[in-house]
Amino acid sequence: MPSYKTYSIQDESHLAEVASKYGLTEDQVQTLHDRSVAAKSTAYCPYSKFRVGATILSNAGQFTDGANVENASYGVGTCAERVAFAKAVQEGIRGFSAVGVAADIEPTVSPCGACRQFLREFRTVETPRFIFNIKGDYVVLTPEGVTVPPPLLPVTCGADIRC
Template structure:
């Protein structure tokens, strides 16, 4: 994992992590019991949270990352600085494959994803590391 020049301040990272960890409390996960919280920092300085929402028909559930990005986009945000994802396990879990492509829709390869474990420790990776050789709207001429 290459070092990342953080595009966010220490204070922004503190808020981002606190909100992602707290968002786990809102998770609706009666089937898996796997709580996930997420928080996005927009380029306008707003923090948008999400939590996973499961469904009895398993594929219908929605991951915390997609809840957060969907909420942000509906609120008019299209530009983001960082994402934090928090789980209760150790080591920290990374976004699933579907979420990686979803996140990539609104970010680029240098976008940082901070992944928090159940003890509050984190690792950070870029979208380029999480989804190498990816494509996004720019590759489709959008």
């Protein structure tokens, strides 16, 4: 398993640095954290009890939240990331600046394969993904840093690249 640096949402010096690096404001990064954590409270997870919340930021500055929705038939459940993107896309939103995902565990979660492919359809490879753990610590997943998780395929499929 690759190692990667974990930061704290309370570390204002790093928050300013990472926000600037990705063309975001500190408030936007803080809002990604706060809303993705809050979205966990709406999760429907009576089987696993594993709450996940997600928030996406559009290029126009709109935030959209989602939470995981389970089903007794696990395969038909929906992850928080896909719920958030589906809500945004259904509202006509296209173009996204950042993704936030929060779960009740430490260390941070990693998006599943289905979510990685789903996110790839609606965001650029450069779009930062802020992955928050239960303590508010986070990692930023981007191509120039550590790619955790790695792409599923050597060339990821998306609207710009058909497989």
